[in-house]
Amino acid sequence: MTHTQSLFFQKFAITPNDLQRYLGEALSAGGEYADLYFEYLTSTSIAVEESIVKSASQGISAGCGVRVLSGERTGYAYTDDLAPEKIMRAARTAALIARGPATQPVQNLKEAAGHQLYQVSSPSADADIASKLELVMRSDKAGRAFDPRIVQVRASYVDELRQILVIGSDGTYATDVQPMARFSVSCIAKSGENSARGASGGGGRVGLDFYQNEKTPEYYATEAARQAIIQLDAREAPAGEMEVVLGPGWPGILLHEAIGHGLEADFNRKGTSAFAGLIGKRVASEKCTVVDNGTLPSRRGSINVDDEGSPTQNTVLIEKGILKGYLSDKLSSKLMGMPDTGNGRRESYEHIPMPRMTNTYMLAGEDTPEDIIKSVKRGLYAVNFGGGQVDITNGKFVFSTSEAYMIEDGKVTAPLKNCTLIGNGPDALTKVSMVGNDLKLDEGVGTCGKDGQSVPVGVGIPTIKLDSMTVGGTAR
Amino acid sequence: MATKTEVVPTETDLRNLATDVVDRAMKAGATAAESVVREGNEFSTVVRMGSVETLKESGSRAMGLRVFMGQRSASTYSSDFTEDGIQRLVKGAVELAHVTSEDSFSGLPDPSELGSLSNDLQLYFDDVYSLPPEERIDYARRAERAALDVDPRLKNSDGGSFDAGTGHKVLANSLGFVGEYRRSSCSLSAVPIAQVEGGSMQRDYWFSVARTLAKLDSPEAVGREAARRTLRRIGARKISSTEAPIVLDPMVSVSILGNIFEGATGDAVYRQSSFMAGKLGEKIAGSNITVIDDGTIVGGFGSEPFDGEGVPTRRTVVIENGELKSYLLNTYTARKLGMKTTGNASRGLAGSPGIGAGNFFLQPGTRTPQQIIGDVKRGFYVTEFMGFGVNLVTGDFSRGASGLWIENGELTYPVEEVTVAGNLKDMLNNISEIGNDLVFRGSSACPTLRIDGMTIAGA
Numbered sequence: 001m002t003h004t005q006s007l008f009f010q011k012f013a014i015t016p017n018d019l020q021r022y023l024g025e026a027l028s029a030g031g032e033y034a035d036l037y038f039e040y041l042t043s044t045s046i047a048v049e050e051s052i053v054k055s056a057s058q059g060i061s062a063g064c065g066v067r068v069l070s071g072e073r074t075g076y077a078y079t080d081d082l083a084p085e086k087i088m089r090a091a092r093t094a095a096l097i098a099r100g101p102a103t104q105p106v107q108n109l110k111e112a113a114g115h116q117l118y119q120v121s122s123p124s125a126d127a128d129i130a131s132k133l134e135l136v137m138r139s140d141k142a143g144r145a146f147d148p149r150i151v152q153v154r155a156s157y158v159d160e161l162r163q164i165l166v167i168g169s170d171g172t173y174a175t176d177v178q179p180m181a182r183f184s185v186s187c188i189a190k191s192g193e194n195s196a197r198g199a200s201g202g203g204g205r206v207g208l209d210f211y212q213n214e215k216t217p218e219y220y221a222t223e224a225a226r227q228a229i230i231q232l233d234a235r236e237a238p239a240g241e242m243e244v245v246l247g248p249g250w251p252g253i254l255l256h257e258a259i260g261h262g263l264e265a266d267f268n269r270k271g272t273s274a275f276a277g278l279i280g281k282r283v284a285s286e287k288c289t290v291v292d293n294g295t296l297p298s299r300r301g302s303i304n305v306d307d308e309g310s311p312t313q314n315t316v317l318i319e320k321g322i323l324k325g326y327l328s329d330k331l332s333s334k335l336m337g338m339p340d341t342g343n344g345r346r347e348s349y350e351h352i353p354m355p356r357m358t359n360t361y362m363l364a365g366e367d368t369p370e371d372i373i374k375s376v377k378r379g380l381y382a383v384n385f386g387g388g389q390v391d392i393t394n395g396k397f398v399f400s401t402s403e404a405y406m407i408e409d410g411k412v413t414a415p416l417k418n419c420t421l422i423g424n425g426p427d428a429l430t431k432v433s434m435v436g437n438d439l440k441l442d443e444g445v446g447t448c449g450k451d452g453q454s455v456p457v458g459v460g461i462p463t464i465k466l467d468s469m470t471v472g473g474t475a476r
Numbered sequence: 477m478a479t480k481t482e483v484v485p486t487e488t489d490l491r492n493l494a495t496d497v498v499d500r501a502m503k504a505g506a507t508a509a510e511s512v513v514r515e516g517n518e519f520s521t522v523v524r525m526g527s528v529e530t531l532k533e534s535g536s537r538a539m540g541l542r543v544f545m546g547q548r549s550a551s552t553y554s555s556d557f558t559e560d561g562i563q564r565l566v567k568g569a570v571e572l573a574h575v576t577s578e579d580s581f582s583g584l585p586d587p588s589e590l591g592s593l594s595n596d597l598q599l600y601f602d603d604v605y606s607l608p609p610e611e612r613i614d615y616a617r618r619a620e621r622a623a624l625d626v627d628p629r630l631k632n633s634d635g636g637s638f639d640a641g642t643g644h645k646v647l648a649n650s651l652g653f654v655g656e657y658r659r660s661s662c663s664l665s666a667v668p669i670a671q672v673e674g675g676s677m678q679r680d681y682w683f684s685v686a687r688t689l690a691k692l693d694s695p696e697a698v699g700r701e702a703a704r705r706t707l708r709r710i711g712a713r714k715i716s717s718t719e720a721p722i723v724l725d726p727m728v729s730v731s732i733l734g735n736i737f738e739g740a741t742g743d744a745v746y747r748q749s750s751f752m753a754g755k756l757g758e759k760i761a762g763s764n765i766t767v768i769d770d771g772t773i774v775g776g777f778g779s780e781p782f783d784g785e786g787v788p789t790r791r792t793v794v795i796e797n798g799e800l801k802s803y804l805l806n807t808y809t810a811r812k813l814g815m816k817t818t819g820n821a822s823r824g825l826a827g828s829p830g831i832g833a834g835n836f837f838l839q840p841g842t843r844t845p846q847q848i849i850g851d852v853k854r855g856f857y858v859t860e861f862m863g864f865g866v867n868l869v870t871g872d873f874s875r876g877a878s879g880l881w882i883e884n885g886e887l888t889y890p891v892e893e894v895t896v897a898g899n900l901k902d903m904l905n906n907i908s909e910i911g912n913d914l915v916f917r918g919s920s921a922c923p924t925l926r927i928d929g930m931t932i933a934g935a
Contacts, residue, residue: 045827049747052577057826058568059553060561061538072524076532080555090534097531129575152747188748188869197749197869237874239897239933240717270524271632272669274676352530387864389876393634393669393679394712396893398863398876420865420874420895422933472865472874472895474931476717 006175008038008165012082016109022066023106023169025091030100031068031075033330034091035168037307038064038082039349043160044129048136049153051144056129065349066090069331070098076352107171114304114311117297120179120207127208132157135183135208139217143187146225149232152188153221157181157211166309168330174309179205180300180456182445185220189228196234198227199402202443204300204458215443227384227403230415237404237419237473243379244421244469245372245407248440250385252459255290255360256448257388257397258425259283263317263325264343264355264450265332267392274395274426275323283323284429287365290318292327294342294358300444301359301458308344308353315341317360318429329355347453357448361460365435369463372434374410380471381405381412382421395425420472428466436463490515491656493557494648497541500566502650506543506573508584510649510785512823513539517642519605523616524635531613540825543569547578553825581811584785589807589817590653591788593781598774600658601688604640612638615664615695622699623668627707634667634679636699647823653786660687661777664695666702670710678709680860685917687775705859712878712890715934721855722896722927723848723882726913728858729922733838735866735873735900736767737920740794740802741820741831742809744868751871751901752800760800761904764841767795769804771819771834778835778919784823789834792818798905804831836920841910845924848909850885856932857882858896871900877932894934903927 008014019036026034040062047055063080064087075097077090136155143153159181166174184201200223202215211217246254259275267273275283284290294312296302303312308330316324328336329344332355345356373381381404388399400420406413441460448457490513501509515537522529540553550572554565607615620636639662646656665683682702684693724732744750752760771789773779782788785807793801803813806821806829822832849857862876874897880887898906911924 047827052579053575054577054579055549055551055828056572056576057551057553058572059540059826060564061553061555063536063555073528074530076530076534078534078536080536080538081557093533097528129572133575152749154747190748195748195751195869197867231870237897239895239931241935270634272634272677272679350534350536352532389863391679391862393677394709394892395676396862396876396878398865398895400863400865400874417870417872418865418867418874419872419897420863420876422862422876422893422895424893470714470893470895470933470935472876472897472933474874474897474899476719476931 006165007040007163018084019109019167020106022087022091023167025088026066026068026095027104027106027169028102029095030098030103031070031095032104033069033169035067035166035172035308036064037349038165040163041160043158044132045156045158046132046136047154047156048140051140053133063349064090066094067352068094068097072335073097074352078350104169106169109167109173110171111173112311114174114176115295117295117302117304118179118205119297120205131208135211135217139185139221142218142221143185143225146222147189147229149189149191149229150187150225151190153185155185155221157183166307168309172309174305176304178303179207181206181210183211183217183220185224187224187228189232191232194232196228196231198224198231200224200227201445204298204444205302206298230403234415234417236475237416238471238475239473241468241470243376244466244471245376245379245381246461246464247381247383248436248438248461248463250442250459251382252361252442252461253385253388253399255362255461256357256457256459257390257399258423258428259290259317260292260357260360261390262392262395262425263327265326265328265336265338266355268326269332269336273392278323278426279325281323282321283426284318284321285432286321287435288318288321288429288432289363290360291316291363292357292360296359299359299441299458300446300456301357303358306342306344307346310340310342310344312342312358327355327357329353345455347455351453354451356450356455357457359441359458359460361439361441362435362462364437364439364462367434367436369436369438372436372463372465373407373412375434375465376407376410379407381407390425396422397425398422416473422470422472431467432464433467434465438462490644490646491654493539494646495654497539497562497566498648498650501541501543501569504566504570505545506570507546508544508650510542510584511539512825513646515644519612520637520639521613521616522635522637523613523620525633526617528613529635538825539565541565541569543573544583545573547580547582548573548576549582550576551826581808584649584651585787585807585817587651590651590786591782592655593772593788597779597781599687599779600660602660603689604642604660604662606689618695619664619666619699622696623666623703626700626703629670629672629710630668630703630706631671632669634669636666637664639663647782647786649786655782655786657781662686662689662692664692664698666699668702668706670706672710675711678706678712680705680709708880709890712892714893715881715891717933719931721852722930723852723855723857724925724927725857725859726915726922726924728861729925730920731861733836733920733922735868737833737836739868740804742803742805742813743831745803746809746812749869751868755800756803758800759798761795761798762907763798764910765795765798765904765907766839768793768839769820769834769836773835776835777916778833783819784821784829784832787817787819787821789819804833806831833919835916837914838922840912840914840923842912843909845911845913848911848924848926849882849887852882853884855882856891857887873898873900873903894932896930896932898930902929
């Protein structure tokens, strides 16, 4: 066990002996499986507005969550004090989900080889605050310089470093040091009585050099300002069913809402998902292959190991239109007799892990984006979105445009006001008739909420055409 | 199952800790400082198909510090209450404040504005933890059972749940303010799923939340209402695009009230990111519309004796008979706009204070929801909104919706997979009916509303 490298052994003086003892306590009432999740999270946040630094904050949160499984039951307790007696008490509380004498021994802990997905020489959490500040100020300047109609620029930079240690009574032992950075810019444009907003941002499991070399503050600021200026001239969006073309990248949120949540194993185990029982069936046109891949280097949704200590994977969800598999964690894979796909994630030590997406995207097809747009007589071309939501039981999902245009006679024409698109998960992708050769992943801004827990995720998609979808505008 | 609660709430002396952190910050060179210390306990259980699915029980605590070095400010937070942890919290904040900008509007509230309501707001009842675990689980089980027993088509479930929580918060600042209060809450919910041959599944939910067990609805009442809301969705269909009046169930109208709240916050106004900016004193809604924020209601879910900066909460009329009377402000946004704080500062652990609502509501009318529906010849009764399609800068509104179609004053078949769109500026002027059914199920509440002139997009 390479415990000397982990902060929990150094800073909190936890010993390998302690770990065995905690797990033993957690199983003392007859639980079948127990795990402990230690977390130490530091974060920094800087916000610039009206060209001055309006707020700066730093924080630390640390704690340990103890989970005990007994059949379909989960007992959970946590502590933000890592003193041995406090962890023991949490273990005892969680243990009581089961009743009876201990039946399972704690296996010897062995560290599994994980991925090395974060090529960060020094995490940005360690960089000095002045360098971060300079980046944020640069974006403020670039936003204002873009156009005199830009009246407000807000920019922020947030980074964190999450150190985790996961141990399980099945011998699981995993550590990870997970960096994360995110840059955000939003601009308000004004012209006469008209106002509009544009927003942009990005990042991932990257260091500060990412913003110095790859995606600069000017890049994000210009993009936010461009969107705000375009929206000044937006006209009413149409209402009703029509052809919809999604641009590449962040519009992949379609996949996240339409199918991703519905394929999380817990919902299917309980039979509460509209996708329950559809494995092997056609749920999309044959042009669609969709994966959830937690192993892409540096991406926001990537992790070396999930929050149960299992290595992440590249899981095929839909292959040429046929539903292939679910996203699983330890509990669901055990109860369903299916493989654990390494998708057990949680927001923090205060939360119970459950199946969650990582980076969900559709593989590239053969059409060119130009041909796709040319093929549309009258429809919507949506290139940027805000958030989305799904009811996994009846399959209905929505996502709302933040930048969209009309397509008329094969040409992209007027920009449109924000509108919501609505569809039905199990058949939305059956209407995909063209798939572009331009797969793009999003910039790294996604946060997914489920049962009150937020985790960072990624999405991606090439340009695609849906033959029909309901567009929620006001023009008839 | 256990018969006794194992996690005993740890009682730190939060008051001394909060003032000590402020003193240390001042000694470290801050010109002003403010600290918040919080402690809380939570219990939650979910019972699904009659069996316990999860049981969670824990306590946590954390503190936050905001310091000023003249007109510069910064903040830090930590869950580490050791001597080392507190030293780092203070040192970190003071160092960080050196790199931020001078902002002439920054600072603590004016000393004359600080204070705390003296009456008992009845926010804390220790009975939320009085039930032994077995009985708590039984509450959740009964709520689910009551729902599933209503109709054989309710074959599956996302469970019944019972949650309880308590919180203790202390706020202290270098102007001598120290305030503290405790809050409690408990809640029950049921989420049944209906399934019919050849049709899609439908799910809905119902809940009850209260500060004391004594005021919680019975599990049976919660379960039956959850069943009613789920059963009425069976067989839902998409309708053709049309224009028709919409009638909003209070669970849905409250989200539009949320949009009004956001638009009225000082942050959105001074940033020019609200369609309500610059409209003070102007008519922005129909003369039947009055919207009030009141943080002082005894037992209210949004009540507190002082806000996130130590300013007493109060009653503020935001819209009166359609006229925009006041924004909702904290100290910073009030100074930016040349106004006075309305005691609406919200304080998380980190960052600058934001704006939070007290009990925020739209004044009820006199007609029952049945009367309002009864007057509609052809319209859409909306019971659920989906997604985030509201742009506060422009007021553009476009959200997914489901509910029931109204024909000749009667609710007929269920509707789903449609959107409802318009613009908030118009919507506020097109509210033609307001129900008498104002019930607080959280810190904001809105009665049934009828809004005319919106576009429904479907097939």
